[in-house]
Amino acid sequence: MAELTNPVPDAALRLPMQRVDHPSAPSRAGMMQFKQASVLPGFNLALGYTVVYLSLIVLLPLSALVLKTTSLSWSAFWQVVTADQVMAAYRLTFGASLLAAVINLFAGLLVAWVLVRYEFVGKRLIDALVDLPFALPTAVAGIALTTLYAPNGLIGEWLVPLGIQVAFKPLGIVVALTFIGLPFVVRTVQPVLQDLEAELEEAAACLGASRWQTFRKVIFPATVPALLTGFTLAFARAVGEYGSVIFIAGNIPFESEIVPLLIIGKLEQYDYAGATAIATVMLVISFGLIFLINLIQWWHTRRHGMRK
Amino acid sequence: MTRFTRLIVAAFVTSASCAALAGPELLNVSYDVMRDFYKDLNPAFVKAYRAKMGEDVVVQQSHGGSGKQARAVIDGLEADVITMNMPPDIDALYDKAKLVPENWAARLPNDSLPFTSLQVLIVRKGNPKQIKDWSDLIKPDVQVVMPNPKVTGNGRYSYLAAWGYALKQPGGSEQKAREFVAAILKNVPVLDSGGRAATTTFMQRGIGDVLLTFENEAEMIAREFGHGGFEVIYPSLSVRAEPPVTLVDKVVDKKGTRKQAEEYLKFLWTPAAQEIAAQNYLRPQDPTVARKYASQFPAVKLFTVEEVFGGWRKAQKTHFDDGGSFDQVYARK
Numbered sequence: 001m002a003e004l005t006n007p008v009p010d011a012a013l014r015l016p017m018q019r020v021d022h023p024s025a026p027s028r029a030g031m032m033q034f035k036q037a038s039v040l041p042g043f044n045l046a047l048g049y050t051v052v053y054l055s056l057i058v059l060l061p062l063s064a065l066v067l068k069t070t071s072l073s074w075s076a077f078w079q080v081v082t083a084d085q086v087m088a089a090y091r092l093t094f095g096a097s098l099l100a101a102v103i104n105l106f107a108g109l110l111v112a113w114v115l116v117r118y119e120f121v122g123k124r125l126i127d128a129l130v131d132l133p134f135a136l137p138t139a140v141a142g143i144a145l146t147t148l149y150a151p152n153g154l155i156g157e158w159l160v161p162l163g164i165q166v167a168f169k170p171l172g173i174v175v176a177l178t179f180i181g182l183p184f185v186v187r188t189v190q191p192v193l194q195d196l197e198a199e200l201e202e203a204a205a206c207l208g209a210s211r212w213q214t215f216r217k218v219i220f221p222a223t224v225p226a227l228l229t230g231f232t233l234a235f236a237r238a239v240g241e242y243g244s245v246i247f248i249a250g251n252i253p254f255e256s257e258i259v260p261l262l263i264i265g266k267l268e269q270y271d272y273a274g275a276t277a278i279a280t281v282m283l284v285i286s287f288g289l290i291f292l293i294n295l296i297q298w299w300h301t302r303r304h305g306m307r308k
Numbered sequence: 309m310t311r312f313t314r315l316i317v318a319a320f321v322t323s324a325s326c327a328a329l330a331g332p333e334l335l336n337v338s339y340d341v342m343r344d345f346y347k348d349l350n351p352a353f354v355k356a357y358r359a360k361m362g363e364d365v366v367v368q369q370s371h372g373g374s375g376k377q378a379r380a381v382i383d384g385l386e387a388d389v390i391t392m393n394m395p396p397d398i399d400a401l402y403d404k405a406k407l408v409p410e411n412w413a414a415r416l417p418n419d420s421l422p423f424t425s426l427q428v429l430i431v432r433k434g435n436p437k438q439i440k441d442w443s444d445l446i447k448p449d450v451q452v453v454m455p456n457p458k459v460t461g462n463g464r465y466s467y468l469a470a471w472g473y474a475l476k477q478p479g480g481s482e483q484k485a486r487e488f489v490a491a492i493l494k495n496v497p498v499l500d501s502g503g504r505a506a507t508t509t510f511m512q513r514g515i516g517d518v519l520l521t522f523e524n525e526a527e528m529i530a531r532e533f534g535h536g537g538f539e540v541i542y543p544s545l546s547v548r549a550e551p552p553v554t555l556v557d558k559v560v561d562k563k564g565t566r567k568q569a570e571e572y573l574k575f576l577w578t579p580a581a582q583e584i585a586a587q588n589y590l591r592p593q594d595p596t597v598a599r600k601y602a603s604q605f606p607a608v609k610l611f612t613v614e615e616v617f618g619g620w621r622k623a624q625k626t627h628f629d630d631g632g633s634f635d636q637v638y639a640r641k
Contacts, residue, residue, distance in 0.1 A: 083630070084639060150513035167513070168498045251456055251499040253638035261501065265458040268375045269629050270400050
């Protein structure tokens with residue numbers, strides 16, 4: 001993904017070197033142009049295809065969603081999407097998704113690190129295990145987790161005497177969302193760590209950096225864009241998740257009711273407009289958050305002089 | 309490449325000719341727990357139809373949540389017949405897409421209900437909490453498991469059964485019924501998204517002292533888990549569960565399958581089909597079959613949604629639509 005030019009900020013290692021652009025990087029002026037002269041043919045065709053494809057697969061269904069919502073008047077729309085019960089569900093869905101994505105951010109980095117940097121027996125197997133949450137039908141994941149964490153389950157029977165109830169409580173939702181989100185962070189960070197040459201760390205050590213400094217100033221900045229991407233994917237996936245959560249959540253209004261269940265509830269009343277109204281709000285919030293994370297990523301990449 | 313193309317063409321031709329040989333095809337769009345019933349019924353129908361009409365017919369099944377299935381038909385799933393777990397899911401076919409006439413229920417005997425069921429209380433073996441009736445569900449130490457009334461017909465029936473029970477007690481009133489149902493809901497730790505999911509929560513997760521569900525679901529539990537782990541308690545008063553059937557006029561007229569669809573639905577009222585229903589613990593309408601299986605269907609005083617709530621449309625609006633009595637219970641917390 002990102003290629004390093006000078007990941008070690010100068011001050012830290014007291015080097016008089018100034019940041020230089022990568023010799024092969026195109027000039028700034030060139031980057032600003034819409035279409036860059038390229039040795040590869042077929043730009044127009046490829047762009048045209050991209051636009052058409054994205055429109056058909058992504059934009060068309062989404063505009064149908066928004067269109068259906070417009071059958072509501074503005075005040076009716078506002079009433080539907082700001083009802084107390086709906087607000088409670090937004091808080092739960094976005095809160096649990098954020099929490100799960102944050103957990104995955106740390107756990108995922110650790111897993112990726114171990115998989116890239118160490119050799120041990122069964123490494124291939126563990127590597128394959130990471131993808132399991134991708135492959136497993138989400139309902140199966142939900143039922144399996146509920147079986148484990150229910151008060152009579154393998155893990156649940158130890159936790160409940162301690163006063164920790166996971167299944168049928170908001171905590172269970174976080175557990176399910178953490179499960180389904182893990183591969184996103186691992187799989188985005190892994191290749192970046194793999195590309196990170198060990199020589200860089202050795203160089204940092206030679207120049208007097210402590211281990212912590214090497215991590216903080218060399219390794220971490222290089223993985224930030226990938227971590228952010230993984231975080232965004234895990235978060236976005238969690239917000240829309242229904243299958244696995246529905247089994248482990250208690251689905252009690254105001255306590256453990258996620259937004260997708262409210263949407264199903266509206267559909268049960270054949271209230272299509274109300275359902276799409278809530279969905280549209282979810283979409284706008286999610287898009288806003290994802291856009292924000294992308295901005296942070298862009299800002300980070302520029303600041304740390306990495307070529308996209 | 310050419311061989312591959314030929315293979316595909318061959319596959320198409322074969323499947324097309326198979327379909328031609330097999331004669332007309334009916335699609336029965338149904339709900340989840342009817343899977344076993346129609347698995348038994350369809351072969352019996354195919355045989356009876358061949359004997360009567362000298363023609364082969366194929367019946368395809370589609371199962372899912374009742375409301376979700378109805379929405380699929382409204383959105384264009386070509387169901388010849390639709391068999392749901394409550395009348396509003398067929399009313400919606402008229403309301404939203406005029407796929408059936410408004411008076412669809414009058415076209416078949418018994419308001420188009422080939423069989424009925426009722427809401428029962430399922431408790432753990434030995435009934436440790438001594439649960440005998442709806443009134444025991446409001447005791448503070450009793451935990452109740454039921455599916456979510458907002459998204460399942462099963463949950464709606466239980467909710468209405470409890471409401472109707474409270475209403476019909478001496479001194480009962482709307483206000484008392486509201487408080488009674490709120491007290492039950494306070495004892496509900498999990499509102500599952502489907503009837504089967506609630507059964508799993510109760511039987512496999514060991515949550516709750518009592519499960520509210522259909523009488524025929526109790527038999528499914530016995531088949532799955534054996535009779536050893538639970539008891540069925542018949543309350544003093546319950547609601548009649550009304551799973552209606554109808555043919556989808558717009559679809560059968562387009563596909564030219566009206567004759568077959570009509571035969572299929574009429575077959576549900578024959579003694580043979582009524583027996584299959586009874587074997588699946590659905591209460592048959594045929595009096596002879598009902599007498600034969602009387603021992604497995606204890607007599608329970610029942611009320612209908614029509615009698616107590618003035619019809620399904622009103623019940624849905626008052627209790628389960630947004631802002632209805634169910635939402636109010638949680639909003640007041």
